[in-house]
Amino acid sequence: MAGSQLKKLKAELKSKGLVGQTNTKSRNKRNKAPSESRKSDKEEILQGIRSKFNVFDARINRVKRDVTIIENGKFVKMGESEKSNPTKSNSFMNKNLKIAYDLHKSQKGKNSRLVDRRFGENSGLSQEERMLQRFVKERESSSKRNKFSIESDEDSDDDDEAEFMLSHDGKTLAHDEEFGMDMEEEPTQALAPGHRKTKAEVMKEIIAKSKFHKAERQKVFRQTQNEIDTLDDQFQDIFQEAGKATKNGPQFSDKKQEDILYDERVRGLVFDKRAVPADRTKTQEELETQHNERLRKIEDERAKRMEGERDAEGDDLDQFWGSESDEESSEKAEELDRDDEDEDVSFPLTLEEFSDAIEVEEDPIEYVNKIIKTYKPHLKEGNKDRMNKFVAILFKYVTKKPDDELIKILKKLSESYNEELVGFLRAEMQEIQVRIGAQALEKSDLVYFALCGLIFSSSDKYHLIIIPNLILMNEILSTFIPxxxxxxxxxxxxxxxFIIDTVLQYQRLSKRFEPEVNNSLIKILKACASINGTSTESVLSLDELFVEEPKVSYVNKTYELIDRMSGLYKEYSSLKNFIEQLMPLLSRFQAKKVGNTHKLQAVIDKLNKLSHNIKLTPLVLQAHRKIAIKTLQPKFEENFNPGKSYDLDLNKQEVNKMRAQLKKEKKETLKDIRKQNAFETNERLSEKIKMYDEYHSKMSKIVNSISTIEGKEKNDYEKEKKRRK
Known part of the structure; x- marks a missing residue:
């Protein structure tokens, strides 16, 4: 059949009699249109046309050879196109989704757990106790009256209760034999033989029993309380008598006084701490090994901090520089504890109070030791905070009046008490920076820099005190010499x-290059060019550093610092440029014979030797060996199939296969989940629409009924009104 798909569809519909002129009488009665006699077959015919023209539902089974098979009683070739029925499959899927949705809805809020609600189960009761309690519950539930009421109807009889009452000659045996009561009530009249008690009588007896037992319990309780109060009143007298007997000693004892003392000492030994074996005394070699191991550990920690490893522990190298060992320090501490009793020493809160107290004591070392011994942290709460403040005060005092013994004490105290000290030093830096801007340093500022290098580890790469101090000192070197x-x-x-000397002391271990030091030494040599004279002195006091007078000692100190600096930075290749600038200036001083000529000659020889050994290498890019580009011959496959794996690794093939299968199953699962979610959403929406429709329908019916009633009443009212007129 030629033509487009639309023309084919129209021709098919017309041939089936579904479109076109259908009211004409067909001559052939056998080929009647569906509109005439086969109206019930119309849907079947349309379904057949749909399946015929829907090419997307077609599936072709391709085989290498034509094979004819029998299917549904007909000969069918394998490889022919087969038609799928999407409507049927979709309806089947929707049916399953509907069943699952209804099941989930019906089971919502429920669980399949069996709860045993029988009375007495899972309560730890025995079988007899459970049976008894169940019987009581059953009797209570079978009773017609309220189980919480203590009154009963006098007219009603309970035959079941009468069956459980014991009597003799018409009298109950419960009162006299079981309880033996002696009630202060009116005697009950004797019951006639065969007479049964009513419920009212039974409840009265129960209430009477309860009141009697309650009264007995209260009576016993009052007697007990009276006896306790009596004993409390007599306890003080008994205690005094017992104390006298104890003080006077045993009244009836045949032991001698020595035996009594022996027993008392034995009883006292029970509370003494048991002796433990002491540690073995170490030999001298073991002590040296332990000391060297500790020094090695401290040095390793310092090296880590110098490289910038922040997790390194420790911040002091007193033990490394040959201070006293742990054993010596502990022995000294014990000696201090064994001294005479401490005198009362007032704690200074400010620098002024500390200075005044030292003037009174006349011996600052002794006064500081008294404070340390008096305010030990373990003696009283709050002493640690006081010692933290005292260390900051002592640091400030030492900067004003330097003393070697006080500096040693300050170093030792700063190991344990440095919280307040760090805050004080950070504040002191800000004040020094202001004085640097005004070029008006004080003696205490120079001492401050030197003390920080003694107290803290100056080789650390990151430090709260040392690094800012280095920045301040470099600022001084850059601004003070124009x-x-x-x-x-x-x-x-x-x-x-003085600052250059301190900076070199800071960098004695880390050997970090400070360009301001080299530039300042060159400027100082140029400034001292006008100085003449020879001298070997190079030691300068603090007072001499603040006097406006050129001195030969400045030149000698410069020689010494150049010697130290060249030895410190001899591994740096940039030192050669500095030596080239320095040698002409030193040659002039050598010609004029200024300062210590022997020291100058030694420095010049050392610089010439270093300059000869240092080799400058220009900066170049890193050289790499040329690497050839890898060339591989491509592999071609005959009859290549994109869906097939050509990897020779079997394990990799299996992995790729499982990965592809997992991806496919994941895709199908997600598709099913989306379908299920969409179906549930539509179902919930349909239920809500249905609920809303039912609600509005119900409300409309109510409104209509109300309107009808109102209209009827209104009409009746109008009729009655017209009738009365």
Whole structure:
């Protein structure tokens, strides 16, 4: 059949008699249109046409050979196209989803757990107790009256209760034999033989019994309380008599006084701490090994901190620089504890109070030791906070009045009490920075920098005190000596020499390069060019650093610092450039014979040797060996199939196969989940729409009924009104 798909569809519909002229009488009665006699077959014909023209439902089974098989009583070739029925499959899926949705809805809020609700189960009662309680519950439930009421109807009789009453000659045996009561009530009249008690009589007896037992319990309780009160009143007298007997000793004892004392000592030994074996005394070799191991551990920690590893522990190298060992320090502490009783020492809260107390004591070392012994943290709560404040005060005092013994004590105290000290030093930095901007340093500022290098580990890469101090000292070296030599002040030269010495002390272990040090030494040599004379002195006091007078000792100190600096940075190749700038200046001083000529000659020889050994290598890019591009011959497959794996690794083939299968199943599962969610959403929406429709229908019916009633009443009212007129 030629033509488009639409024309084919129209021709098919017309041939089946579904479109076109259908009211004409067909000559052939056998081929009647569905509209005439086969109206029930119309849907079947349409379904056949749909399945015929829907090419997406067609599936072709391709085989290599034509094979004819019998299917449904007909010969069918394998490889022919087969038609699927999506409507049937969709209806089957929707039916299953509907069943699952209804089941889930019916089981919502329920569980399949069996709960045993029988009375007495899972309560730890025995079989007889459970049976008894069940019997009582059954009797209570079978009773017609309220089980919480103590009154009963006098007219009603309970035959079941009468069956469980014991009597003799018409009298109950429960009162006299079981309870033996002696009630202060009116005697009950004797019952006639065969007479049964009513419920009212039984309840009265029960209430009477309850009141009697309650009264007995209260009576016993009052007697007990009276006896307790009597004993409490007599306890003090008994206690005093017992104390006298104990004080006077045993009244009836044939033991001697020595035996009594022996027994008392034996009883006292029970509370003494048992002796434990002491540690073995270590030999001298073991002590040295332990000491060396501790020094090695401390040095490892310092090296880690110097490289920037922040998790390294420790912050002090007193033991490394040859201070006293743990054994020596503990022995000294014991000696201090064995001293005479401590005198009462007032704790200074400010620097002024500390200074005044030292003037009174006249011996600062003794006064500080008294404070340390008096305010030990283990003696009283709050002493640790006091000692933290005292260390900050002592640091401030030492910067004003340096003393070697006080500095040693300050170093030892800063190991344990440094919380307040760190905060104080950070605040002191800000004040020093202000004075650096005004170029008006004080003696205490120079002492401050030196003390920080003694107290803290100056080789750390990250430190709250050392790193800011280095920045401040480099600022001093950069600003105090100007490029114009006519504006230089010699007191600044002496202060810069002290700062250079301190910086080199800071970098003695880490050996970090400080370019300000090299530049400042060159400036100082140029500033000292006008100084003449020879001298071997290079030691400068703090007072000399603040005097505006050129001195030969400045030149000698410069020689010493150049020697230290060259030895510290000899591994740096940049030192060669510094030596080239320094040698002409040193040659002039050598020609003029200024300062310590022997020291100058030694420095010049050392610099010449270092300059000869240092080799400058220019910066170049890192050289790499040329690597050839890998060339591989491609592999071709005959009859390549994209869906087939050509990997030679069997394990990899299995992995890829499982991965593809997992991906496919995941995709199908997600598709099913989406379908299920969409179906449940539609079902819930349909239920809500149905519920709303029912509600509105119900409300409309109610409104209509109300309107009808109102209309009828209104009509009746109008009729009655017209009738009365």
């Amino acid at each position: 490029q114009d030599m006519s504006r230089i002040e010699f007191k600044h030269v002496g202060q810069c020499l």
